[in-house]
Amino acid sequence: MPLLVTGSIGIDTVTTPYGVSENCIGGSAVYFSMAASFFTSVRLIGAVGSDCPFDLAEVFAGRNVDLAGLERRSLSKTFRWKGSYHDTMNEAITEKVELNVLSEDPPVVPDQYKDSKFVFLANTAPALQHKLLEQIESPTFVAADTMNCWIVGHLDPLKALLQKIDCLIINEDEARALAGERNLVTAGRKILDMGPRVVIIKKGESGSMMCDDEGQTFILPAWPSAEVKDPTGAGDSFAGALMGYLAKSRKTDFDSLKTAIAYGTVVSSFTISDFSLQGLISINKSDIDNRLKTLAKLTKF
Amino acid sequence: MPLLVTGSIGIDTVTTPYGVSENCIGGSAVYFSMAASFFTSVRLIGAVGSDCPFDLAEVFAGRNVDLAGLERRSLSKTFRWKGSYHDTMNEAITEKVELNVLSEDPPVVPDQYKDSKFVFLANTAPALQHKLLEQIESPTFVAADTMNCWIVGHLDPLKALLQKIDCLIINEDEARALAGERNLVTAGRKILDMGPRVVIIKKGESGSMMCDDEGQTFILPAWPSAEVKDPTGAGDSFAGALMGYLAKSRKTDFDSLKTAIAYGTVVSSFTISDFSLQGLISINKSDIDNRLKTLAKLTKF
Numbered sequence: 001m002p003l004l005v006t007g008s009i010g011i012d013t014v015t016t017p018y019g020v021s022e023n024c025i026g027g028s029a030v031y032f033s034m035a036a037s038f039f040t041s042v043r044l045i046g047a048v049g050s051d052c053p054f055d056l057a058e059v060f061a062g063r064n065v066d067l068a069g070l071e072r073r074s075l076s077k078t079f080r081w082k083g084s085y086h087d088t089m090n091e092a093i094t095e096k097v098e099l100n101v102l103s104e105d106p107p108v109v110p111d112q113y114k115d116s117k118f119v120f121l122a123n124t125a126p127a128l129q130h131k132l133l134e135q136i137e138s139p140t141f142v143a144a145d146t147m148n149c150w151i152v153g154h155l156d157p158l159k160a161l162l163q164k165i166d167c168l169i170i171n172e173d174e175a176r177a178l179a180g181e182r183n184l185v186t187a188g189r190k191i192l193d194m195g196p197r198v199v200i201i202k203k204g205e206s207g208s209m210m211c212d213d214e215g216q217t218f219i220l221p222a223w224p225s226a227e228v229k230d231p232t233g234a235g236d237s238f239a240g241a242l243m244g245y246l247a248k249s250r251k252t253d254f255d256s257l258k259t260a261i262a263y264g265t266v267v268s269s270f271t272i273s274d275f276s277l278q279g280l281i282s283i284n285k286s287d288i289d290n291r292l293k294t295l296a297k298l299t300k301f
Numbered sequence: 302m303p304l305l306v307t308g309s310i311g312i313d314t315v316t317t318p319y320g321v322s323e324n325c326i327g328g329s330a331v332y333f334s335m336a337a338s339f340f341t342s343v344r345l346i347g348a349v350g351s352d353c354p355f356d357l358a359e360v361f362a363g364r365n366v367d368l369a370g371l372e373r374r375s376l377s378k379t380f381r382w383k384g385s386y387h388d389t390m391n392e393a394i395t396e397k398v399e400l401n402v403l404s405e406d407p408p409v410v411p412d413q414y415k416d417s418k419f420v421f422l423a424n425t426a427p428a429l430q431h432k433l434l435e436q437i438e439s440p441t442f443v444a445a446d447t448m449n450c451w452i453v454g455h456l457d458p459l460k461a462l463l464q465k466i467d468c469l470i471i472n473e474d475e476a477r478a479l480a481g482e483r484n485l486v487t488a489g490r491k492i493l494d495m496g497p498r499v500v501i502i503k504k505g506e507s508g509s510m511m512c513d514d515e516g517q518t519f520i521l522p523a524w525p526s527a528e529v530k531d532p533t534g535a536g537d538s539f540a541g542a543l544m545g546y547l548a549k550s551r552k553t554d555f556d557s558l559k560t561a562i563a564y565g566t567v568v569s570s571f572t573i574s575d576f577s578l579q580g581l582i583s584i585n586k587s588d589i590d591n592r593l594k595t596l597a598k599l600t601k602f
Contacts, residue, residue: 088483182389184506185527205485206507207522219522219599221508226486258602298520299600301559 002066003247004113005032006045006132007122007236008079008102009056009070014275015084018229024276025054027079028122028145031233034280035240035267037063038288040248043113045069045132047101049076059277068110076101089231090204109135118247120239121165123147126157133164141252143167143243145235151177162195166252169200169239184209185217198257200242202235208261218258223269223295230275234268237280241267241288266291303367304548305414306333307346307433308423308537309380309403310371312353315576316385319530325577326355328380329423329446332534335581336541336568338364339589341549344414346370346433348402350377360578369411377402390532391505410436419548421540422466424448427458434465442553444468444544446536452478463496467553470501470540485510486518499558501543503536509562519559524570524596531576535569538581542568542589567592 012026029046036042041064048056048070056067077100083092106128117140121129129144136142142165150158151174158178162168168191172184178194179187184201188211191199197213205228207221242264246252266288273279313327330347337343342365349357349371357368378401384393407429418441422430430445437443443466451459452475459479463469469492473485479495480488485502489512492500498514506529508522543565547553567589574580 088477176389183527183529185525189527203507206504209522209525217525217599218602219525220602221510221520221522224486224510224518224520226484226490228484255602262602296602298518301519301521301556301563301597 001117001247001250002041002043003036003118003120003243004043004045004116004136005029005036005120005122005240005243006069006107007032007120007124009046009048009052010079010081011052012080012232012276013082014230014232016089016230017086019275021230021275023053025059026081026232026276028236030059030277031236031271031280032120032122032240032243033060033065034063034277035237035271036244036247037065038267038285039241039244039263040064041066042244043069043116045107045109045113047071047073047076047104047107049078049101050074052078069107069113071107073101073104076104083232085231088205089228092231106132117141118243119143120243121145122236122239123150126150126154126161130157130161130164133161141166141246143169143239145169145239146174146178148174148177159194162191165196167198167200168196169202169235169242171202171204171235175199175201185211200261202238204231204234208238208265210257210261212254212257214254216254218254218261220261220265221299223265223291224298225269225272228272229279231272232276234272237271238264238268240264262292262295263288266295302418302548302551303342303344304337304419304421304544305344305346305417305437306330306337306421306423306541306544307370307408307430308333308421308425310347310349310353310357311380311382313381313533313577314383315531315533317390317531318387320576322531322576324354326360327382327533327577329537331360331578332537332572332581333421333423333541333544334361334366335364335578336538336572337545337548338366339568339586340542340545340564341365342367343545344370344417346408346410346414348372348374348377348405348408350379350402351375353379370408370414372408374402374405377405384533386532389506390529393532407433418442419544420444421544422446423537423540424451427451427455427462431458431462431465434462442467442547444470444540446470446540447475447479449475449478460495463492466497468499468501469497470503470536470543472503472505472536473507476500476502486512501562503539505532505535509539509566511558511562513555513558515555517555519555519562521562521566522600524566524592525599526570526573529573532573533577535573538572539565539569541565563593563596564589567596
């Protein structure tokens with residue numbers, strides 16, 4: 001079943017203790033689509049400016065990623081992000097952001113995408129996420145990501161969005177900020193009260209946690225990576241594999257969500273093993289399945 | 302099979318967002334023994350001064366903790382620690398330490414303890430850990446804990462100790478410092494090269510990781526605690542339950558170590574649910590076994 005994603009397409013410059021990757025392709029929708037394409041066909045909605053040095057058709061060549069929702073705006077500039085990671089590389093330090101095309105009107109949903117059942121709204125202004133979602137006829141499972149700046153500055157539209165989605169996928173600091181609660185288990189429960197039936201909290205190298213409105217909980221450690229070269233896109237790859245697995249299996253019960261989280265964990269571990277998309281480009285589905293089996297073994301007692 | 306432990310017995314004053322616990326009983330050997338006593342008989346070696354307000358026989362009443370190795374020194378003062386936890390409570394802020402009896406000669410190992418097969422050397426000066434270990438005739442499985450101050454200031458005796466033990470149980474910051482390596486997986490491997498056949502890294506609310514010299518790895522999340530009142534003693538309770546289970550089962554193969562870590566995870570989750578020993582005093586073995594079963598369910602996909 002096709003999976004719809006809307007999010008950013010960016011030009012990233014990333015510095016880590018392993019080196020610098022200048023003007024490489026990035027953005028939430030790009031990492032998400034690449035990760036999801038191992039599982040199902042992807043419908044990408046996003047916009048780039050005239051300065052975009054990447055041919056997205058080439059980036060996704062041989063993968064099942066539909067670019068009918070990609071807008072090339074001749075009078076706009078592409079979103080750019082410059083950041084760095086230090087020490088344990090758990091946190092990105094943003095050095096420069098140029099929103100550019102992301103500060104304009106959001107892309108239009110093509111008619112042939114409006115029947116999408118599985119939808120992911122990557123991080124952007126909650127009002128825009130809402131606007132996009134309204135164009136989808138009758139989605140089955142909608143997940144969204146958000147960020148501290150929207151929690152602080154746009155709480156009302158964010159709360160309105162939470163009423164409309166099934167699942168929030170969010171990192172631990174954002175979960176604490178949104179819930180106003182330092183304990184993550186309690187924070188998860190408080191966010192469930194705001195609307196979604198499932199909350200998935202990403203904890204970086206500490207793994208992830210899921211809770212749902214029936215009182216069920218799932219916890220999974222991160223893959224024990226011996227070498228992390230560039231954490232950029234880890235969260236988006238996690239969400240991409242997770243949603244890709246769900247769309248492929250057409251199921252959203254708790255057991256399916258558990259397997260989906262395990263796939264998200266595994267695919268994001270490949271993402272961070274190299275700069276930009278290199279870690280994802282160099283693998284195939286059987287690498288992912290093998291690592292999933294190993295992860296199950298590593299965590300079983 | 303009896304389990305020998307040597308470590309501190311202390312008078313703690315702890316402040317957390319949930320309140321203050323003044324002059325309560327603490328110390329690594331106390332938390333360890335309490336946790337281990339759910340599994341096996343414990344032989345405690347430690348010392349207190351004349352100012353100690355606690356009757357250890359009363360503290361451990363009804364539990365299988367042998368106090369023949371407890372020294373009451375009339376001219377000494379008991380170890381005292383004053384600390385606090387803030388925000389996410391992941392880190393203890395030490396406000397005051399009075400080593401007192403811990404800065405004197407270590408306690409003597411009673412003759413009847415010298416046949417101990419399972420031994421835990423809780424955190425203290427590595428030379429003292431070494432001195433104590435030399436008094437044990439032919440131990441089967443020796444585990445030790447250590448701390449940043451020994452890694453920085455006493456690296457040579459610590460490295461000598463690592464040659465003599467089977468297992469190091471250490472927290473993540475200490476593992477990074479000891480290995481001189483920020484990546485925990487690589488840090489674990491580097492510590493294995495220093496001597497022990499097993500390294501267990503405690504990551505607080507992020508769970509734990511184990512690796513051994515045969516290339517095996519195990520990772521487990523922490524119990525998802527909705528309320529953490531006082532993290533003091535979590536690491537010592539973890540080690541106590543872990544070693545208690547191994548001594549009880551008389552096995553130290555990798556599968557047994559996995560189950561031991563799961564027991565450590567569960568018992569420490571009870572410790573942090575209340576101040577001082579309250580969380581451990583209020584439970585029984587079946588509470589522990591039930592939570593272990595739930596943990597297995599929560600982490601399975």
